[in-house]
Amino acid sequence: METLIINLLLTMMALAVVILARSRNLFAVIVLGGVYSFLMATVLVALDAVDVAMTEAAVGAGISTVLLLGALHLCKTEEAKPIHRPWLPLAVACGTAAVLAYGTLDLPAFSDPQAPIHVHVASRYLAEAMAQTGVPNVVTAVLASYRGYDTLGETVVVFTAGAGVIALLRRRKNNNDRRATQTDFSGERRP
Amino acid sequence: MRHDLVLRIVAKLLIPFILLFALYVQFHGDFGPGGGFxxxxxxxxxxxxxxxxxxxxxxxxxxxxxLVETMLAAGVLLYAGVGFAGLALGGNFLDYFVLAADPVAGQHRGIFWVEVGVAVTVSGVMLKIFYMFAARGRGADGED
Incomplete structure (x- = not known):
């Protein structure tokens, strides 16, 4: 039953991607991106990864959609006609997908308890996390305590992203003139 | 959109619960799904x-x-501060066992403050990015 649900959701995701790639309306593309994220979050719930599902729903479907809508506010709703034929990018994408699919052939079976990743430290975390940290949610114990260094690094990455956006967008006033000329140029080039 | 009565009332009703849910996710992250991020x-x-x-x-x-820009840095500093508190109390960097007399209580304390740091930085960054993107349209379109 669970496999059926997951397969159904994955099929819907594939369908969403195909429609997304074919759509020329950018608003529809953004909404489909949100739909894709919500489907992904549901798949993650079905896989019992509730923490990841929550993040996917909040970041993928929520914040990203709002930011993309904000970006859409600055440009046209209809995507411009592509000037290149899609065959080369399509071939590159299919080639990458084939290599990735080939790579999965050597992976251990899904949720195999004997897979190397499950016999290293994971069993120790599951057995000892409660006694050592007093935190029943092992995900939180691993993230904040056992892997505290990694999480500090991730927080610094998030901070750097924010600082980068501030650095890029704050100089808006000085750039106003240059941006205006750029818009003119792209306007002339359009047939 | 500002004159839409239904949206305004529904938003007014929903926002306190969304904030409450955020607090629940933050402080219940030890027991259920969720956490600072x-x-x-x-x-x-x-x-x-x-x-x-x-x-x-x-x-x-x-x-x-x-406030948002302060949050951006304050979260990372709080997280690193927990690490340095571990150093000052005689442990390693990010060692929570020394933060309280009882090692398990120390772990609890460390995880709590670390998660607070993550939440503060993440919400600050998300808000700041939204503010910057949303304000960008103003220059071209004037007030909206």
Whole structure:
């Protein structure tokens, strides 16, 4: 039953991607991106990864959609006609997908308890996390305590992203003139 | 959108619960799914929702830019501060066992403050990015 649900959701995701790639309306593309994220979050719930599902729903479907809508506010709703034929990018994408699919052939079976990743430290975390940290949610114990260094690094990455956006967008006033000329140029080039 | 009565009332009803849910996700993260990152994103989403309905300027009055920028750095500093507190009390960097007399209580204390740091930075960054993107349209389109 669970496999059926997951397969159904994955099929819907594939369908969403195909429609997304074919759509020329950018608003529809953004909404489909949100739909894709919500489907992904549901798949993650079905896989019992509730923490990841929550993040996917909040970041993928929520914040990203709002930011993309904000970006859409600055440009046209209809995507411009592509000037290149899609065959080369399509071939590159299919080639990458084939290599990735080939790579999965050597992976251990899904949720195999004997897979190397499950016999290293994971069993120790599951057995000892409660006694050592007093935190029943092992995900939180691993993230904040056992892997505290990694999480500090991730927080610094998030901070750097924010600082980068501030650095890029704050100089808006000085750039106003240059941006205006750029818009003119792209306007002339359009047939 | 500012004159839409239904949206304004529904937003007014929903936002307190979204913020409450963010706090629940933050402080219940030890026991159920959730934690600092998710809580930070949900709290930021509540303010973004407010900004979408009531306008960017109103949201900027409620959560000013200066506060958001302080949050950006304060979370990382809090996280690193927990690490240095471990150092000062005789442990390693990010060693929580020394933070309280009982090692398990120390772990609890360390995880609590670390998660607070993550939530503060994440919600600050999300809000700041939204503010910057939302304010960009102003230059081209004037007031909206």
């Amino acid at each position: 998710q809580a930070g994103v949900i709290a930021a989403a509540a303010v973004i929702f407010y900004a979408l309905i009531y306008g960017l300027d109103t949201a900027r009055r409620v959560v000013p830019d200066r």
